[in-house]
Every structure is written in structure tokens, then in C-alpha cells.
Amino acid sequence: MKDHHHHHHKPISRKDFLSKATLGLGAISMASLINPLNAFGSTFGSLKGPHFAPKAKRVIFLNMIGAPSQLDLFDYKPVLTKMHGQELPDSVMGNRVTGTVAKQATKPVVRPLYNFKQHGNSGMWMSDLLPHMSQITDEICMINSMYTESVQHEPAQMFTHTGSEIPGRPTIGSWVSYGLGSENENLPNFIALMTKGNEGGSTRLLSSGFLPAEYQGVQFRSGKDPVLYLSNPPGVTGDIRREQLDYLQKLQNQNYDNLDDASIKSKMAQYEMAFRMQTSVPEVMNIENEPEYIYELYGEDSKKPGTFASNCLLARRLAEKGVRFIQLYHGGWDHHSNLPKQIPKRCQEVDQASAALIMDLKQRGLLEDTLVVWGGEFGRTSFSQGQLTKDNFGRDHHPDAYTMLMAGAGVKKGLTYGATDDFGYHITKNKVHVHDLNATILHLLGLDHEKLNYKYQGRRFRLTDVHGNLVKDILS
Amino acid sequence: MNWDIFIGRFHPLLVHLPIGIFILGYLFEVLLRFGFKKLIGSRKTIVLTYSLGFFFGLLAALTGWLLSFSNDYGLDSLSNHKNMGFVALVVMLLVIIYQIKGAKTNAKLKLSGSTLAIILISITGHLGGNLTHGDSYLTKYGPNFFKSNSNYLIGDFTDANTDSLYIYPSIIKPILLNKCFACHNSKDYQGGLNLDNFGNLFKEANHSTPIVAGDPDKSELLRRLSLPKDDEKFMPPREDGFNYTDIQVLRYWIENGADSLTKFNSETMSKELIALLNRDYGLDFRVKPYYEKVKSDSLDVDLFREVQNSKFRISYLGENNYLLDVEFKGDSITKEQIHVLNKVSNQITFLKLSSSKLSAHLIKEMNEFPHLTRVDLSKNSLDSTTTTSFLLEHPNLESINLNNNDIDKAALEQILELDNLLRVYIWNTRITEEEKSSLSENYSNVDIISEFKFDKVTKAKSVFEQQNEE
Numbered sequence: 001m002k003d004h005h006h007h008h009h010k011p012i013s014r015k016d017f018l019s020k021a022t023l024g025l026g027a028i029s030m031a032s033l034i035n036p037l038n039a040f041g042s043t044f045g046s047l048k049g050p051h052f053a054p055k056a057k058r059v060i061f062l063n064m065i066g067a068p069s070q071l072d073l074f075d076y077k078p079v080l081t082k083m084h085g086q087e088l089p090d091s092v093m094g095n096r097v098t099g100t101v102a103k104q105a106t107k108p109v110v111r112p113l114y115n116f117k118q119h120g121n122s123g124m125w126m127s128d129l130l131p132h133m134s135q136i137t138d139e140i141c142m143i144n145s146m147y148t149e150s151v152q153h154e155p156a157q158m159f160t161h162t163g164s165e166i167p168g169r170p171t172i173g174s175w176v177s178y179g180l181g182s183e184n185e186n187l188p189n190f191i192a193l194m195t196k197g198n199e200g201g202s203t204r205l206l207s208s209g210f211l212p213a214e215y216q217g218v219q220f221r222s223g224k225d226p227v228l229y230l231s232n233p234p235g236v237t238g239d240i241r242r243e244q245l246d247y248l249q250k251l252q253n254q255n256y257d258n259l260d261d262a263s264i265k266s267k268m269a270q271y272e273m274a275f276r277m278q279t280s281v282p283e284v285m286n287i288e289n290e291p292e293y294i295y296e297l298y299g300e301d302s303k304k305p306g307t308f309a310s311n312c313l314l315a316r317r318l319a320e321k322g323v324r325f326i327q328l329y330h331g332g333w334d335h336h337s338n339l340p341k342q343i344p345k346r347c348q349e350v351d352q353a354s355a356a357l358i359m360d361l362k363q364r365g366l367l368e369d370t371l372v373v374w375g376g377e378f379g380r381t382s383f384s385q386g387q388l389t390k391d392n393f394g395r396d397h398h399p400d401a402y403t404m405l406m407a408g409a410g411v412k413k414g415l416t417y418g419a420t421d422d423f424g425y426h427i428t429k430n431k432v433h434v435h436d437l438n439a440t441i442l443h444l445l446g447l448d449h450e451k452l453n454y455k456y457q458g459r460r461f462r463l464t465d466v467h468g469n470l471v472k473d474i475l476s
Numbered sequence: 477m478n479w480d481i482f483i484g485r486f487h488p489l490l491v492h493l494p495i496g497i498f499i500l501g502y503l504f505e506v507l508l509r510f511g512f513k514k515l516i517g518s519r520k521t522i523v524l525t526y527s528l529g530f531f532f533g534l535l536a537a538l539t540g541w542l543l544s545f546s547n548d549y550g551l552d553s554l555s556n557h558k559n560m561g562f563v564a565l566v567v568m569l570l571v572i573i574y575q576i577k578g579a580k581t582n583a584k585l586k587l588s589g590s591t592l593a594i595i596l597i598s599i600t601g602h603l604g605g606n607l608t609h610g611d612s613y614l615t616k617y618g619p620n621f622f623k624s625n626s627n628y629l630i631g632d633f634t635d636a637n638t639d640s641l642y643i644y645p646s647i648i649k650p651i652l653l654n655k656c657f658a659c660h661n662s663k664d665y666q667g668g669l670n671l672d673n674f675g676n677l678f679k680e681a682n683h684s685t686p687i688v689a690g691d692p693d694k695s696e697l698l699r700r701l702s703l704p705k706d707d708e709k710f711m712p713p714r715e716d717g718f719n720y721t722d723i724q725v726l727r728y729w730i731e732n733g734a735d736s737l738t739k740f741n742s743e744t745m746s747k748e749l750i751a752l753l754n755r756d757y758g759l760d761f762r763v764k765p766y767y768e769k770v771k772s773d774s775l776d777v778d779l780f781r782e783v784q785n786s787k788f789r790i791s792y793l794g795e796n797n798y799l800l801d802v803e804f805k806g807d808s809i810t811k812e813q814i815h816v817l818n819k820v821s822n823q824i825t826f827l828k829l830s831s832s833k834l835s836a837h838l839i840k841e842m843n844e845f846p847h848l849t850r851v852d853l854s855k856n857s858l859d860s861t862t863t864t865s866f867l868l869e870h871p872n873l874e875s876i877n878l879n880n881n882d883i884d885k886a887a888l889e890q891i892l893e894l895d896n897l898l899r900v901y902i903w904n905t906r907i908t909e910e911e912k913s914s915l916s917e918n919y920s921n922v923d924i925i926s927e928f929k930f931d932k933v934t935k936a937k938s939v940f941e942q943q944n945e946e
Contacts, residue, residue: 052794053768113938128936135930359928365877365901391940446794
């Protein structure tokens with residue numbers, strides 16, 4: 001008898017739903033709305049909270065998808081200028097060559113196309129391509145000694161997000177959401193914003209993997225309908241929806257009395273959450289009331305919905321509302337060729353907005369407990385991919401050394417951490433693996449990366465797998 | 477002039493001769509035994525070589541005996557070496573006599589006698605080596621199973637509680653064991669120093685005391701470590717010297733009583749020592765935030781719920797840190813809600829009452845919050861007087877957000893006097909940019925934060941564009 005009931009109320013699993021719905025991006029948000037394993041809101045009440053006193057309460061992660069060239073933006077290498085056009089010495093190259101350039105006859109060193117200057121009290125080097133970021137170097141911690149495992153985009157992105165190249169593990173936003181719980185019962189705890197027309201990231205990067213689907217990232221879209229299927233259908237008013245939910249609640253309560261199944265309660269909590277989001281989402285996504293000087297701060301683009309700048313502004317609004325993890329995605333950094341023409345465009349799109357976000361958070365006091373991370377999935381080579389002509393070249397993928405930026409709660413300001421060799425090819429000092437970075441982000445949030453785990457298929461999983469060392473040197 | 481020691485010091489020069497020559501003789505004897513008669517000639521060759529070896533052995537023993545008066549070596553291991561040396565010498569002599577007088581046919585027995593002599597010589601040599609180089613010298617860089625238990629690692633301090641770290645057992649003892657123990661132990665107390673016993677560190681040895689508690693400059697141990705490397709008295713003579721950090725740790729420990737239970741205390745440590753320990757041992761003595769030092773108990777569950785139900789978001793700072801982080805989530809705060817807040821005022825360290833329509837009247841209803849380190853009062857149109865009098869009651873404040881309030885320069889000046897203040901936000905207050913910059917100069921330890929504006933930027937030119945222009 002009991003089994004019979006159980007069968008009856010077996011919820012649609014996330015996997016079933018996604019495979020049947022084939023709705024792409026929207027499926028994600030919808031899945032988290034109907035998933036029954038939800039503990040949001042008041043059903044279960046108690047949140048887990050941090051292991052120890054946190055420095056940061058939330059993270060805004062600015063993903064530069066495609067991997068920006070660290071050699072043209074951050075890691076200043078005068079030797080590249082000196083040796084421009086000459087063959088990269090074999091002693092530097094070593095044995096490892098990626099498939100894409102293995103057959104290339106020559107591998108000439110390429111200089112950074114734009115000048116570098118030192119900025120701020122810290123004397124941090126930055127390219128002229130980032131004139132706004134250059135003005136806030138004293139807020140930034142630049143890690144020039146990042147390295148990762150994969151040389152391909154998708155696995156490397158997956159690795160940065162989940163600590164595994166193969167999809168299926170929970171993404172960092174889900175881990176944090178799972179570990180810390182929510183500070184705002186009217187909004188999802190983990191939200192992603194993608195640049196319209198230049199998304200870069202895929203929704204796979206928002207997957208909660210084997211964690212309950214309530215911890216999945218919800219993509220907010222620009223324009224009229226930020227969360228798909230959230231609005232009432234035409235002809236259905238808020239009152240009608242309320243009445244419907246109230247009646248449903250009665251039925252479900254009866255069900256609950258019979259079955260004593262906690263998932264019924266949490267399913268109802270999800271419905272209620274969706275109902276509240278019908279009000280809270282349009283409110284937080286409506287940036288029309290932002291004063292003119294704020295648009296000025298973020299730059300012209302910020303008025304156009306769906307741009308990176310507009311998303312940065314939204315990210316600040318979401319942070320103000322207490323959203324725990326906000327992922328921004330901006331693609332188009334994969335400059336195998338035509339780098340001189342492409343990279344200025346990307347910089348133009350992100351430079352001012354990224355810097356503005358950090359400083360807007362700061363002037364509001366939000367940088368006290370918000371961590372901003374900026375970077376791609378790996379770096380790029382110091383030699384040219386394809387032919388190096390008078391005014392054109394490209395750079396290939398390079399996972400052995402690249403740059404990430406951090407700013408905000410708990411991170412040392414104006415620090416340039418780690419170093420690479422004269423060619424920016426190998427790390428020479430203070431290596432920081434992706435697992436180390438993730439362990440450090442969790443630490444800043446008050447989470448011990450070795451303790452934050454989830455039992456699945458008979459063993460406990462962590463974001464950092466069995467790796468990860470806290471990068472103590474960058475903590476303030 | 478000290479003739480015996482002068483001659484004695486030729487011992488290391490001479491000791492290798494008897495060993496080498498005797499081994500050569502042994503080689504001849506083996507070859508002869510296995511039929512290389514043409515090559516070796518008669519047994520006389522062997523007798524001659526052995527005799528030569530014995531002669532130099534006598535010289536080595538004589539000089540060694542003279543050297544033993546110099547007091548530089550531990551008595552036990554010295555006497556082992558000495559006795560073994562004399563035994564070896566006697567056996568060598570017996571071997572030679574037997575080579576001459578023994579029965580011609582018994583080559584096998586003769587070779588056995590010589591083998592014994594070779595073994596004794598080797599043991600003597602090894603003991604002598606241990607005497608000068610320390611008994612871990614030979615095995616130190618060998619595979620683990622081969623090592624004597626003589627390489628001590630300093631612990632992993634990643635999770636160490638820096639408040640309760642005993643300096644001697646955690647840092648100094650392992651270093652002494654690594655660098656000094658080989659020559660200064662109960663068997664081999666060179667210079668009269670035996671580090672087997674903690675107490676010996678404070679006993680006079682060879683007219684000086686290794687460690688004088690409280691007086692690093694009188695401590696011979698510290699002096700010896702800090703000498704120029706080429707000084708005869710520099711310690712340790714054959715190892716790498718102590719590094720700067722370890723010498724500073726030793727000095728700190730001596731200054732602070734040199735007790736086996738002496739702990740580090742960040743208040744008495746120099747900034748340099750704090751930085752060095754962080755760099756070399758990952759020990760973090762940087763001052764902890766106030767909210768990590770205060771201890772308190774968890775709240776009664778009902779009280780926790782009551783605060784929650786009064787439109788506050790409330791959370792503990794951590795699993796074992798029951799200080800509270802509280803934020804008002806409603807639109808306008810009431811007197812009743814403030815009274816609920818007051819019930820947990822002893823535990824609040826972060827308080828956010830932004831956009832809560834908090835008025836001067838209501839702020840007066842608020843208790844003192846003894847552990848308040850961070851307060852956000854932004855967007856409340858509070859006046860200067862009320863705000864200042866409230867804030868000045870909270871000496872532990874590190875961060876104050878006063879954005880969008882009716883605060884003037886005079887109020888900020890008072891607030892800046894708070895001892896522990898690090899950041900204050902004054903965007904959209906009465907304070908002008910000029911006033912802000914003049915105050916920033918006077919209070920350089922506080923970050924006064926107001927509206928941020930970018931400087932105008934010009935579009936960057938690439939190298940190619942620059943070249944084209946030229």
C-alpha cells in the first residue's frame with residue numbers, strides 16, 4: 001500500500017524533465033521551480049550557514065568565456081617585445097604542444113600590442129586596453145600564476161566551475177548555495193546573467209549536478225521576461241493565481257497528512273517562491289529607476305538590456321538583495337586569429353563595467369562582504385598561432401599560466417601574486433591551481449572546502465575533489 | 477703554543493694512510509690466494525705493504541691520542557674510537573707476525589685474520605668519522621629505511637592555533653635535533669654540550685652557558701649561530717647554518733624566558749618576526765578581527781525565532797562563533813522590533829538597519845551593543861547628533877555605513893576618533909569632497925569612502941597605430 005502511494009507521488013526528476021522538455025535555457029529555471037526537493041523559504045527554516053566567520057557573503061563571478069590573453073592585458077612581459085617575431089626558444093616551449101599548432105612550422109614570439117603601465121599605489125601593471133580597470137588597481141588582487149588542467153574550452157570551463165572536466169558535478173554556485181543557504185526568500189540564491197548575443201557560457205555550467213536541483217543556477221534573461229514561464233498566462237490575474245495556489249495547498253496538505261512526505265511541503269514552498277518571484281523578479285530587473293550618474297559610471301552600454309554593462313548593473317542590484325552567487329558570462333575572447341582587431345572590442349565591452357561594478361559595490365559598502373572574481377578558463381600562448389603579419393596574429397590556448405583577478409571581501413588589495421617566466425609561459429612563483437582558487441573562494445565565504453561535501457553514489461564529493469590548498473598569501 | 481694539540485691535529489691527515497695501505501695489502505693477499513702469483517710475486521710483498529700500513533697506523537694512533545686531550549669531543553664516543561683504534565692496531569701487528577711466522581700452507585687462515593683486521597679498521601674509521609661529522613652524516617641523504625632516526629621535521633602548522641603554540645617543542649627542539657644533536661648528545665657531547673637533556677641548555681659547558689634565559693646576548697648558543705660562516709667557532713660547522721627566521725625565533729624565545737612552555741605572543745612579537753613566521757612556517761599571527769576573538773554562547777532557540785519573526789534576518793557568524801549578524805528586512809522598523817533586537821544586543825557584531833526608516837527617536841531606544849564591529853545605518857535620514865552619540869558608545873566599530881544620512885563634517889570628525897575604525901561610508905551626506913579629502917589626510921588609517929568617479933579616459937592606441945603616426 002505504501003509503495004503504491006509512493007509510486008503515485010514520485011516526482012518528476014530533474015533529469016526526466018530536462019530530457020523531455022528540451023527547452024534549453026528555460027528548462028533550468030523551470031526545473032528549479034517544480035523540483036520537489038526544495039528547502040527554500042520557510043518549510044525547513046534552518047539554514048546551514050558557514051563553518052567559520054566569513055569575510056564574504058556573496059560572490060559575483062565575471063566569466064570571460066573563451067580565455068582572454070593574459071599577455072595582452074595583465075602579465076607584462078617586456079621580453080616578448082624585445083623578441084617579437086623571433087622563434088620561441090625550444091627550452092621554453094618544452095614538449096607539450098597543443099594539437100592546433102602542432103603542425104605549425106614556426107612559432108614566433110608576439111609582443112603585447114598595447115603598452116603596459118604601472119598604476120595606483122601598488123604599481124600594478126595593466127595594459128592600456130583597460131583604462132578603467134587601471135584606475136582601480138588598488139582594489140584588485142591580480143593572480144598571474146593560475147594554471148588549470150584542460151586545454152579545451154568546455155572541459156576547462158567545467159573544471160573552473162565544478163572541479164571536474166567532465167559534466168555532472170555540482171557547480172561552485174550550487175555548492176555555495178547548498179552550504180550557506182539563502183538570505184532572500186523572494187529570489188533564487190544562485191543567478192546567472194549572460195551577455196545577449198555573446199553568451200559564451202552554457203547552462204551546463206549552472207548545473208547542481210547531484211545536489212538537489214533547488215541549488216541549480218537560474219538564468220535571468222534581459223528584456224520583458226527575465227525568468228521563462230514565471231509570468232501568469234494571458235487572462236490569469238495575480239488573484240486567480242493566488243486562489244489556485246491556496247486551493248492546491250489545501251489538497252497538498254491533505255496529501256501530506258496521509259503520506260507524511262516532506263517533499264510535498266517543499267514542493268509547495270517552491271510554488272510559493274515562484275509566486276513571490278512574480279513580484280520580486282520584475283522589481284529587481286527593472287533598472288529604469290537607476291539615476292543617470294549610475295549609467296554614466298557603468299558606461300553607455302549599461303542602458304541597453306542584455307549587454308555586459310547592463311548585466312553588471314543588474315549584478316549589483318542582485319547583490320544588494322542578498323543573492324548568494326551571481327555568475328556573469330561574456331564570450332568572444334577566443335582569439336586564435338585576428339587578436340589585434342578582436343581584443344579591443346572585448347575590452348571596450350567589459351573594462352568600464354567591470355571596474356564600475358567593483359567601485360559601485362564599494363561606494364555602497366557592499367564590497368565589505370562581496371567578492372568579485374574576473375577571468376577566463378585558461379590563458380593564451382606567447383607565440384603566434386597562424387602567421388604573424390605586420391598587423392595581425394592570434395594566440396593559442398595555454399593552460400599552464402594565466403591571470404585571474406579578485407576584488408573585495410577578505411582579499412588583499414593592490415597585490416600582484418605569483419610570477420611567470422620571461423615569456424609568460426611557465427609559472428615560476430606561487431602556483432595557484434583552479435582547485436586552490438576554489439578552495440580560497442569557499443574559505444572567504446566561511447566554508448572549509450574539505451568539509452563542504454555531499455554524499456552521492458556511496459562516497460562524499462567536494463568541489464575541490466581531493467585537492468585544493470588555501471592561498472593564504474592573498475587573504476587580507 | 478700547545479705541542480700536543482698541534483701535533484694531534486695531524487691526526488685527520490694521517491688516518492687515511494693506514495686504511496688505504498692496509499686495504500691495498502689485503503687486495504694483494506686476496507689476489508695471491510686466488511692464484512695471481514705471477515702478478516703479486518711472493519708473500520713478502522704483502523708483509524711489506526701491511527707493515528707500511530701498520531707504521532702509519534701507529535702514527536695515526538699517536539696523533540689521535542694527543543688530539544684526545546683537546547676536550548673538543550664527547551668522552552664516550554671518543555673512547556670508543558680510541559679503544560677500537562688500539563685494538564685494530566694490535567690485530568694488524570698480529571696479522572703481520574702471522575704472515576711471516578705462520579705455516580706456509582695455511583693461506584686460508586691467514587686471509588681470515590687479515591679480514592678481521594680490515595673490519596676493525598673500518599669500524600674505527602667510521603667511529604672517527606661520526607666523531608667529526610656527526611653520526612647522521614653518512615645516512616642523512618640516504619633512503620628512509622637506511623636512516624637512523626635523526627631527521628626531524630618541523631610540524632605542519634596549517635591548522636595550528638597560534639595562541640597555544642609552545643615555541644621550544646614546536647620549533648626550536650626540532651631544529652636543534654636536526655642541526656646540533658649529531659655532535660651534541662649523550663654519547664658524543666662535543667664541547668661538553670649534551671642536548672639530550674633540556675636542562676643542559678642552561679648549564680655551563682666549556683666556560684660558557686649555551687642559553688641564559690632572558691639574555692640573548694649572553695647566550696653562547698645564539699652567539700655561535702650568528703658568527704661569520706668562516707669563523708672557527710661558527711655552529712653548526714658542517715651543516716648549513718641556522719636561517720634568519722630560526723635565529724630570530726631563538727632570540728625571541730630566550731628574551732621571553734626560554735621556558736619549555738613559553739608561547740608566542742603577538743603583542744610582544746616584532747612585525748618582522750610575525751612576517752617571518754608567516755613566510756617560513758605558515759603561522760599566522762596577524763591580529764585577528766575582533767569578532768573572531770570574542771567568545772559567546774548560542775542563543776535560546778525561542779529567542780532566535782523571535783528575532784527572526786520580527787522581520788530580522790539573523791545568523792551566527794560560524795559553527796562555533798555565536799556572535800550575530802542581523803539585518804532588518806522590513807520597510808520601517810518599530811519600537812517593538814528594536815526592543816526585540818535589544819534582547820540579543822550582547823551578541824550582535826554585524827548590524828544592518830539600512831532603509832529601515834530608523835529615526836532619531838528610535839535610535840535612542842537602542843541598547844548598547846558591546847561587540848558591534850560593523851554597522852550599516854544607510855538610507856535613514858539620520859541627523860548628526862543622534863548618530864554620533866549612538867556610534868561613540870561602540871568603541872569596537874570597524875566599519876560604519878552612513879550613506880544617505882544627514883551627517884555633517886563635525887559629526888564625521890567625532891566618529892573618526894573611534895579607535896578601531898577602518899572604514900566609513902559617507903556618500904550622499906552633507907560632507908563635501910573637499911571636506912572629505914582634508915579629513916582623509918588627518919585620519920590616514922581610516923578609509924573614508926564616498927562616491928566614485930572615473931577619470932576621463934582616452935582610447936588606447938596599439939603599437940601599430942603609434943608606428944603609423946610616426
